[in-house]
Amino acid sequence: xxxxxxxxxxxxxxxxxxxxxxxxxxxxxxxxxxxxxxxxxxxxxxxxxxxxxxxxxxxxxxxxxxxxxxxxxxxxxxxxxxxxxxxxxxxxxxxxxxxxxxxxxxxxxxxxxxxxxxxxxxxxxxxxxxxxxxxxxxxxxxxxxxxxxxxxxxxxxxxxxxxxxxxxxxxxxxxxxxxxxxxxxxxxxxxxxxxxxxxxxxxxxxxxxxxxxxxxxxxxxxxxxxxxxxxxxxxxxxxxxxxxxxxxxxxxxxxxxxxxxxxxxxxxxxxxxxxxxxxxxxxxxxxxxxxxxxxxxxxxxxxxxxxxxxxxxxxxxxxxxxxxxxxxxxxxxxxxxxxxxxxxxxxxxxxxxxxxxxxxxxxxxxxxxxxxxxxxxxxxxxxxxxxxxxxxxxxxxxxxxxxxxxxxx
Numbered sequence: 001x002x003x004x005x006x007x008x009x010x011x012x013x014x015x016x017x018x019x020x021x022x023x024x025x026x027x028x029x030x031x032x033x034x035x036x037x038x039x040x041x042x043x044x045x046x047x048x049x050x051x052x053x054x055x056x057x058x059x060x061x062x063x064x065x066x067x068x069x070x071x072x073x074x075x076x077x078x079x080x081x082x083x084x085x086x087x088x089x090x091x092x093x094x095x096x097x098x099x100x101x102x103x104x105x106x107x108x109x110x111x112x113x114x115x116x117x118x119x120x121x122x123x124x125x126x127x128x129x130x131x132x133x134x135x136x137x138x139x140x141x142x143x144x145x146x147x148x149x150x151x152x153x154x155x156x157x158x159x160x161x162x163x164x165x166x167x168x169x170x171x172x173x174x175x176x177x178x179x180x181x182x183x184x185x186x187x188x189x190x191x192x193x194x195x196x197x198x199x200x201x202x203x204x205x206x207x208x209x210x211x212x213x214x215x216x217x218x219x220x221x222x223x224x225x226x227x228x229x230x231x232x233x234x235x236x237x238x239x240x241x242x243x244x245x246x247x248x249x250x251x252x253x254x255x256x257x258x259x260x261x262x263x264x265x266x267x268x269x270x271x272x273x274x275x276x277x278x279x280x281x282x283x284x285x286x287x288x289x290x291x292x293x294x295x296x297x298x299x300x301x302x303x304x305x306x307x308x309x310x311x312x313x314x315x316x317x318x319x320x321x322x323x324x325x326x327x328x329x330x331x332x333x334x335x336x337x338x339x340x341x342x343x344x345x346x347x348x349x350x351x352x353x354x355x356x357x358x359x360x361x362x363x364x365x366x367x368x369x370x371x372x373x374x375x376x377x378x379x380x381x382x383x384x385x386x387x388x389x390x391x392x393x394x395x396x397x398x399x400x401x402x403x404x405x406x407x408x409x
Contacts, residue, residue: 003032003078008070013045014402023383031354039064068192068201089227093365105304111185111214120393122371126159130173131219176202228396294321301358303334360385367402
């Protein structure tokens with residue numbers, strides 16, 4: 001077995017459905033297995049997913065023991081020479097896995113590999129490549145210096161702003177949303193530290209990989225979508241507790257003998273928690289300014305897929321106003337608002353404020369590439385061929401949205 005893909009799910013069945021559709025396409029031609037560990041979801045994940053993905057190995061837990069422990073549980077049965085830890089709120093390209101495997105095979109000193117990620121609005125996610133989270137790096141990030149000097153090696157160290165996002169480089173920290181490891185690395189590190197319930201486990205594992213003399217590589221040769229805010233909303237009380245608790249645990253574990261490091265990092269964590277608490281209060285007080293007017297929506301698809309998609313969007317609540325179809329292939333002679341190569345002009349001309357990408361005539365890779373070109377103010381939804389839902393997330397600080405067929409229809 002060449003590759004084992006391990007996904008931990010918790011109450012995100014609609015996002016996981018899109019993820020699995022993309023992963024299955026990416027696994028074609030690769031000796032592989034897909035393992036999903038469900039941490040006792042209460043959203044009907046088992047009923048929604050198990051019969052749709054009969055080739056996936058599901059492990060249904062009766063307790064939520066955390067992200068790291070669930071991944072380690074899957075490792076006990078995983079057979080791959082390489083192992084990919086993947087978040088359920090992701091969409092990957094058809095060639096993502098093959099490209100990553102080829103990159104890792106080039107150099108046996110690569111312990112782990114991460115990829116370039118964009119969010120549901122098409123924006124590059126800076127956490128794709130990170131530096132070691134020293135007290136100074138955390139301070140410059142929280143104080144805003146990293147934003148003022150985004151390419152500085154010193155001030156923007158937290159996200160390694162001096163390294164270009166389209167270039168492959170060695171980095172300190174990789175994101176657990178997409179983290180491919182060699183079997184050798186797993187044997188050395190023993191996987192995730194289960195003391196980290198949620199957040200920080202990727203920082204800890206990345207650090208231990210480096211300590212073992214192996215490389216963490218940010219691979220810019222492929223791009224994936226990582227929706228944000230699905231597991232825990234940023235700036236919520238739960239997020240603050242888990243995130244800053246994890247940072248405190250990391251420092252205590254690795255730097256308990258360095259009083260200066262403990263003190264400075266403690267100050268940074270305290271300041272971060274205070275700032276996060278303020279943002280939480282602000283977020284809770286914000287009123288909903290969204291308009292009740294239906295979103296003017298276009299669907300990027302061939303004619304047949306467009307007709308199928310219309311049967312799904314009728315379940316949207318609140319309802320959508322469908323402006324029409326955007327053609328995605330050469331030679332498409334059907335009725336359409338225009339073609340994808342003119343997408344920006346079409347969005348402006350027809351005042352489109354939401355775009356649905358349908359995977360069939362266009363691949364996941366094409367959709368990911370196109371998503372980066374869409375203006376930020378335009379919301380996006382993504383629908384995999386054969387799936388019973390579509391998902392999107394335009395704000396990393398809040399839950400995403402979905403449209404799905406009612407079960408049994």
